[in-house]
Amino acid sequence: METEKLVELLSEDVPHVKTPVHQIVASFIVRDFKVWWTYKFWLTLDISGILLFVATYYLFSLIASPQQIQEAGYVTGGYFTFALIGIAFQQYVFFAVQSINMSVRDEQWNGTMETVLSSATDFKTFLLGETTFFFIICSAFLFISFLAGWLLGATFCLNLASVLSAIVLSVLLIASHMAIGVLSAGVIMKTKQGNPLTWAFSWMTQLVSGVFYPLKILPWYLEWVGKIFPLTYSLDGIRLCLQGGQTLVSTAVLSDAVNLVLFTAIATPVALYVFKMGYDAARRDGSLGQY
């Protein structure tokens, strides 16, 4: 193409219209999917990992007593379904805490961070874009886990109202963990390191949020520690819906949902504030693009 033609094309008068947030977020999703798709080996490993996880807890369930599970109100499916829900939804914690950090780190590592953040897109839309794909992937993994579990004999107590209630709780789980992810990304922006902290957080939630066993079997002080984590309420509510057939109308599920809403309502502005602080601190010391 001739220089003159290109100059003529660029001289075209285009009215300034802000791209809708959903379109920008969609472009992040397409970008991340295309990048992710190029890592075929990782993709295979990720899916194999989920299947192995599910198979492991199936074997555990063969030796575990279902009594304590039923006492906690999760009447259908026994330990295998209990653990399946635990590990499937626990993935969100891993993705929220690890993947957002990895995503920010990758942008810094690849040298794309400065270019993206010097564009007209604000940092909140940037964060939404960076995180959305991971939650989509996580939901896909959740579906694969449930499918594999179902094939291995997991049973659920399903009706439309309980499934819809579980979906609402899942959305609240995502929202609350997105806030945690954004908060830790803000810390990483400034400190350039966060993995030990985020790993500790991931493991702590596994131990005290009722991923592998009902909270009731823990000593009282650990049960209280577990109540700090939103995963505890998410798992309890979702299990009550999918294993107990309860809905948001029941007091126990509603109480879990209210706790999650409260956590999200408090954590989201705090997380955005911490991220903004980290972002501005990185801009002040000139390290926005460095990891």
Add this chain to the structure above:
Amino acid sequence: MDYAVETFQLSKMFETKEKGRKRVVKAVDHVNIKIGKGEFFGLLGPNGAGKTTLIKMLCTIILPDEGTAKINGYDIIKEPYKVRRSFGWFHGETGGRSLYWRLSAEDNLRFYAYLQNVPKDVAKRRIDALLEFFGLTEDRGKLVKEYSTGMKVRVMLARALLHNPPILFMDEPTIGLDTISAVETRKLLTALNAELGKTIIFTSHNMFEVEQLCQRVAIMRKGRIIVDAPPSQLREMLREIRSVEVEVREASDLQKVAEQLVAIPVVGKVLEIKNNAYGHVIRLQVDNEYEAIPEIAEKVQRLRVKVSAIRQSEPTFEDIFVKLASEEE
């Protein structure tokens, strides 16, 4: 007058650690520059002079410690998003790292178009045109990781132009490009400046480019602007750089010849040793060319060096830059 870029005592300091002790380095030190709309402005300086920090502050990537700046009339601290809509930024020092290597050129540009609020249909037309202009149409679907450095640079240039901003920060835009692409890029930047009135802030280590393209040049050293003038005025200021060229046809040790010539009292230092069609050229800084030429002639005769010419030479833009950049040492 409307300015595209206006800085007010803009300063940035960084803390570094040297042998366990903290040290504050002034990367940009109270810089005041005014760049008119439609100006082609060159920003030069040796490595570490503060050019990149200055540009990053103007691009809102680094927050200043003191002072502020206006880009297209918007304050870089108070109105960063309005500022970001106003410029395109090419940062050549990254060597193509600022692209998503696991996406194609087309996908990279499409993603960036969304971020810069370019409507979908306009983005498609521009992406097609820019890929064609930069000779990337055939490889548009290939992953960037398979591209050569030159191809990556061209994608980055296309990205900087995609949203058609009024101001372009071109940080070494021809770095890594082959000669033809570099010529085409210079031609495009000239046309964008002359025909569309784009303000271009240009940095390069290629002095020929700077002299050819820029209407005004600022030289930075240790965070400060030490000179801000049109290239012609810089030449005037540097009249005192007097030099003589010795065209050597044959010599067993050129370096040794140069050393012997520098020993002549009226000769200063060796400015350059290069090859030309007739052999080699030694450029020497001298106090007075009329006194130096006969002495050099006598010396080369004594050294039995075959010389085809000894003549007075004009200082190059590079000499000017080296002199000004090192003057305040």
